[in-house]
Amino acid sequence: xxxxxxxxxxxxxxxxxxxxxxxxxxxxxxxxxxxxxxxxxxxxxxxxxxxxxxxxxxxxxxxxxxxxxxxxxxxxxxxxxxxxxxxxxxxxxxxxxxxxxxxxxxxxxxxxxxxxxxxxxxxxxxxxxxxxxxxxxxxxxxxxxxxxxxxxxxxxxxxxxxxxxxxxxxxxxxxxxxxxxxxxxxxxxxxxxxxxxxxxxxxxxxxxxxxxxxxxxxxxxxxxxxxxxxxxxxxxxxxxxxxxxxxxxxxxxxxxxxxxxxxxxxxxxxxxxxxxxxxxxxxxxxxxxxxxxxxxxxxxxxxxxxxxxxxxxxxxxxxxxxxxxxxxxxxxxxxxxxxxxxxxxxxxxxxxxxxxxxxxxxxxxxxxxxxxxxxxxxxxxxxxxxxxxxxxxxxxxxxxxxxxxxxxxxxxxxxxxxxxxxxxxxxxxxxxxxxxxxxxxxxxxxxxxxxxxxxxxxxxxxxxxxxxxx
Amino acid sequence: xxxxxxxxxxxxxxxxxxxxxxxxxxxxxxxxxxxxxxxxxxxxxxxxxxxxxxxxxxxxxxxxxxxxxxxxxxxxxxxxxxxxxxxxxxxxxxxxxxxxxxxxxxxxxxxxxxxxxxxxxxxxxxxxxxxxxxxxxxxxxxxxxxxxxxxxxxxxxxxxxxxxxxxxxxxxxxxxxxxxxxxxxxxxxxxxxxxxxxxxxxxxxxxxxxxxxxxxxxxxxxxxxxxxxxxxxxxxxxxxxxxxxxxxxxxxxxxxxxxxxxxxxxxxxxxxxxxxxxxxxxxxxxxxxxxxxxxxxxxxxxxxxxxxxxxxxxxxxxxxxxxxxxxxxxxxxxxxxxxxxxxxxxxxxxxxxxxxxxxxxxxxxxxxxxxxxxxxxxxxxxxxxxxxxxxxxxxxxxxxxxxxxxxxxxxxxxxxxxxxxxxxxxxxxxxxxxxxxxxxxxxxxxxxxxxxxxxxxxxxxxxxxxxxxxxxxxxxxxxxxxxxxxxxxxxxx
Numbered sequence: 006x007x008x009x010x011x012x013x014x015x016x017x018x019x020x021x022x023x024x025x026x027x028x029x030x031x032x033x034x035x036x037x038x039x040x041x042x043x044x045x046x047x048x049x050x051x052x053x054x055x056x057x058x059x060x061x062x063x064x065x066x067x068x069x070x071x072x073x074x075x076x077x078x079x080x081x082x083x084x085x086x087x088x089x090x091x092x093x094x095x096x097x098x099x100x101x102x103x104x105x106x107x108x109x110x111x112x113x114x115x116x117x118x119x120x121x122x123x124x125x126x127x128x129x130x131x132x133x134x135x136x137x138x139x140x141x142x143x144x145x146x147x148x149x150x151x152x153x154x155x156x157x158x159x160x161x162x163x164x165x166x167x168x169x170x171x172x173x174x175x176x177x178x179x180x181x182x183x184x185x186x187x188x189x190x191x192x193x194x195x196x197x198x199x200x201x202x203x204x205x206x207x208x209x210x211x212x213x214x215x216x217x218x219x220x221x222x223x224x225x226x227x228x229x230x231x232x233x234x235x236x237x238x239x240x241x242x243x244x245x246x247x248x249x250x251x252x253x254x255x256x257x258x259x260x261x262x263x264x265x266x267x268x269x270x271x272x273x274x275x276x277x278x279x280x281x282x283x284x285x286x287x288x289x290x291x292x293x294x295x296x297x298x299x300x301x302x303x304x305x306x307x308x309x310x311x312x313x314x315x316x317x318x319x320x321x322x323x324x325x326x327x328x329x330x331x332x333x334x335x336x337x338x339x340x341x342x343x344x345x346x347x348x349x350x351x352x353x354x355x356x357x358x359x360x361x362x363x364x365x366x367x368x369x370x371x372x373x374x375x376x377x378x379x380x381x382x383x384x385x386x387x388x389x390x391x392x393x394x395x396x397x398x399x400x401x402x403x404x405x406x407x408x409x410x411x412x413x414x415x416x417x418x419x420x421x422x423x424x425x426x427x428x429x430x431x432x433x434x435x436x437x438x439x440x441x442x443x444x445x446x447x448x449x450x451x452x453x454x455x456x457x458x459x460x461x462x463x464x465x466x467x468x469x470x471x472x473x474x475x
Numbered sequence: 476x477x478x479x480x481x482x483x484x485x486x487x488x489x490x491x492x493x494x495x496x497x498x499x500x501x502x503x504x505x506x507x508x509x510x511x512x513x514x515x516x517x518x519x520x521x522x523x524x525x526x527x528x529x530x531x532x533x534x535x536x537x538x539x540x541x542x543x544x545x546x547x548x549x550x551x552x553x554x555x556x557x558x559x560x561x562x563x564x565x566x567x568x569x570x571x572x573x574x575x576x577x578x579x580x581x582x583x584x585x586x587x588x589x590x591x592x593x594x595x596x597x598x599x600x601x602x603x604x605x606x607x608x609x610x611x612x613x614x615x616x617x618x619x620x621x622x623x624x625x626x627x628x629x630x631x632x633x634x635x636x637x638x639x640x641x642x643x644x645x646x647x648x649x650x651x652x653x654x655x656x657x658x659x660x661x662x663x664x665x666x667x668x669x670x671x672x673x674x675x676x677x678x679x680x681x682x683x684x685x686x687x688x689x690x691x692x693x694x695x696x697x698x699x700x701x702x703x704x705x706x707x708x709x710x711x712x713x714x715x716x717x718x719x720x721x722x723x724x725x726x727x728x729x730x731x732x733x734x735x736x737x738x739x740x741x742x743x744x745x746x747x748x749x750x751x752x753x754x755x756x757x758x759x760x761x762x763x764x765x766x767x768x769x770x771x772x773x774x775x776x777x778x779x780x781x782x783x784x785x786x787x788x789x790x791x792x793x794x795x796x797x798x799x800x801x802x803x804x805x806x807x808x809x810x811x812x813x814x815x816x817x818x819x820x821x822x823x824x825x826x827x828x829x830x831x832x833x834x835x836x837x838x839x840x841x842x843x844x845x846x847x848x849x850x851x852x853x854x855x856x857x858x859x860x861x862x863x864x865x866x867x868x869x870x871x872x873x874x875x876x877x878x879x880x881x882x883x884x885x886x887x888x889x890x891x892x893x894x895x896x897x898x899x900x901x902x903x904x905x906x907x908x909x910x911x912x913x914x915x916x917x918x919x920x921x922x923x924x925x926x927x928x929x930x931x932x933x934x935x936x937x938x939x940x941x942x943x944x945x946x947x948x949x950x951x952x953x954x955x956x957x958x959x960x961x962x963x964x965x966x967x968x
Contacts, residue, residue, distance in 0.1 A: 384620070388657070388661075389552075391657065392661050395662060396665050403657075404654070404655075407655075411647065414646070415643075422631060425628055425632060
């Protein structure tokens with residue numbers, strides 16, 4: 006019975022096995038999609054059923070608590086949502102679709118293992134499981150050079166960061182003689198004024214900065230967002246970001262409010278926000294624009310983490326959740342508008358308000374949420390994060406972040422303008438949404454708006470989750 | 476501040492009527508344009524009726540905050556859903572009700588994307604109502620942004636002259652203000668040590684040190700000042716006014732700029748009175764420059780909408796001058812001027828809208844002799860122009876007189892400058908009226924019909940309101956006084 010607390014992990018391992026078998030059978034697009042949708046939906050149920058479980062396995066190397074289970078819930082939802090977008094996987098060749106689902110599952114599994122890992126080596130192994138799945142997913146898109154280039158770029162920069170991270174893990178071990186996070190929490194704060202421990206922690210964080218696409222670890226993001234299939238990008242942009250934010254919270258909370266670390270993180274946050282927003286201003290491709298907006302959002306979420314107080318960690322968890330909802334909504338629109346699986350430029354959204362009023366509205370809500378306009382969940386997330394930073398007295402940081410928010414509105418409004426204002430050169434057919442897709446779109450819009458208006462339950466949940474960190 | 480809880484949530488019902496209007500419109504098929512208009516009229520009518528009700532039902536002998544609704548929203552952060560109405564907010568709630576209702580009537584002839592237009596308009600008005608009612612800084616900010624974001628589509632889709640440029644300029648300028656306001660409100664909540672966004676709690680003397688007040692006041696004054704059209708942050712306003720479609724110009728100049736001025740009053744002045752006294756001379760100088768500058772630039776304009784837009788800049792300067800006097804009369808006049816200017820500008824834009832719809836031009840040289848073509852439509856504009864000059868008998872006369880008397884006492888030089896400029900403004904408004912409505916008739920427009928009764932209705936309502944409060948100014952001044960006296964009495968001296 007002790008193994009029951011590993012329910013989600015075992016379940017997703019089983020799902021991976023199912024797809025491994027399916028990938029050996031004759032390719033069948035409809036069968037794969039139905040199986041994936043069913044299994045993903047069940048996965049959400051399984052994960053949510055275990056959300057209140059607690060326990061510890063493998064001599065404290067693996068812990069199940071509200072924090073890890075909440076994030077597993079988010080990950081399984083992210084997985085389910087991305088599978089929902091795969092009803093017509095035009096970007097990926099039919100023969101490879103089972104592998105696509107297989108890799109998506111193993112990646113989710115890796116990230117689930119990651120958020121429960123409380124031991125540095127377990128953590129590294131789980132991270133690599135997730136990463137290697139992604140390295141294979143990115144170039145899976147049919148159509149030549151660009152996906153390949155993105156895949157190679159992602160792989161090379163990824164393993165380079167892994168090397169840095171390993172170096173950091175080794176230094177941490179050398180400084181503290183332990184790999185268990187529960188012991189690191191006790192030993193590290195006192196040791197952080199020694200260069201070895203400090204650099205060790207910082208290099209360890211780099212692994213997750215990379216996943217979060219924080220400046221200067223963002224180099225892969227534009228190419229991967231643009232090069233990977235739309236569904237894969239949706240997964241990279243939502244699930245992996247949530248995991249990275251969660252792991253940064255876990256690792257930064259070990260430092261126990263170290264000011265030098267906070268200063269480094271402040272510098273990174275400011276650079277990331279400013280760079281991401283400024284470069285996004287000139288982007289033409291919608292996915293590339295979202296990539297740079299992700300760089301900026303990495304900065305915003307880091308503000309909550311670097312506040313290093315429980316409110317800040319809770320705000321960052323809330324932000325991760327909000328980010329999942331709003332980014333997914335934007336990708337939902339991308340996938341539905343680009344029905345042939347190609348990339349779309351911002352100007353290709355022209356006339357969307359006539360082609361599909363619902364998608365246009367969803368896009369507006371999603372983009373305004375990214376831009377932080379109330380009453381959306383994105384605004385509430387930013388507000389919580391800024392509130393936490395202000396409690397630490399970082400007034401200037403909040404001011405700079407808000408100026409960035411205003412700068413970012415320029416490119417977000419260009420998207421809204423394209424959808425509502427521009428007329429396409431030639432008459433484009435209306436986009437017909439199937440009734441499940443319509444429902445999904447409406448649900449996402451409702452989540453974004455309702456989460457923005459009534460944040461108190463979600464925030465309470467986030468608060469109790471971060472209490473499990475100690 | 477004394478508080479009376481509401482027996483029935485009247486204020487929330489006003490907000491709810493806007494939400495309901497928005498939702499109902501979303502579910503109407505887009506071809507049924509007339510239905511959308513009737514539904515809009517019905518829901519804006521409910522909001523108007525309720526705002527008239529709360530205006531009349533407010534107990535003036537008790538004063539303080541009435542119709543209070545308070546719910547805990549996010550407990551750990553000290554956020555409350557906290558609505559209330561006092562002598563400062565009631566005139567503006569009434570103003571919003573009137574301008575929205577007449578705005579719907581003014582847009583009765585709109586064709587093309589009608590559904591979206593009225594849906595966005597309801598979102599905008601929802602934000603404005605919420606802003607005037609809210610007594611919690613968090614919600615205040617939420618409503619502030621909610622009232623601003625619909626401006627972009629409203630202007631960019633249905634606007635006219637350089638609409639995309641105007642819409643973008645307006646949107647980025649006014650939201651830049653929020654980059655100062657949001658850090659400001661979080662700073663207040665944290666720096667006061669109360670960890671609460673409750674305005675009444677933060678108003679307690681001693682909640683904020685003088686240094687904090689001076690700093691925070693500047694943030695709010697600049698942040699809200701952009702929206703209030705304070706010189707030199709006004710540049711978005713003429714461009715935006717001119718680009719916007721008629722009813723959006725009405726709401727925008729009539730109500731939204733008051734959101735900015737009210738923000739200065741409710742947040743900056745209420746919470747940072749020491750900062751207010753400290754920065755008052757700067758406010759006075761900027762306001763006077765605004766008055767004079769608006770009039771002189773207005774003199775040179777050939778586009779009627781630009782004329783009205785620059786007169787807005789100078790009239791909002793009068794509001795600013797009133798606020799900067801740090802006296803009871805000044806505050807009283809400033810709030811009355813917000814109301815009076817709102818009604819007057821709405822009337823100016825509304826009557827202009829009809830003329831523009833028919834002639835498709837708003838250039839003064841192209842028009843001429845309009846009073847012979849459409850005497851009634853011209854009449855509305857002339858009445859509004861007279862009100863703008865401060866002719867007795869209209870609400871704006873009392874408001875301007877009150878402000879100038881108090882300004883002369885506190886800042887004699889600036890006061891005299893402003894009054895001289897106002898005399899000039901009479902000159903320039905009369906010039907516009909003469910060139911547009913009298914003189915040689917332009918034969919091109921001779922065949923155009925005059926405004927029919929049904930379309931004239933919104934303008935009649937606005938004229939009636941202006942005259943009502945012009946003849947009985949105490950209806951308004953006494954109400955505002957119930958809020959001004961306790962507030963000024965409670966200031967640390």
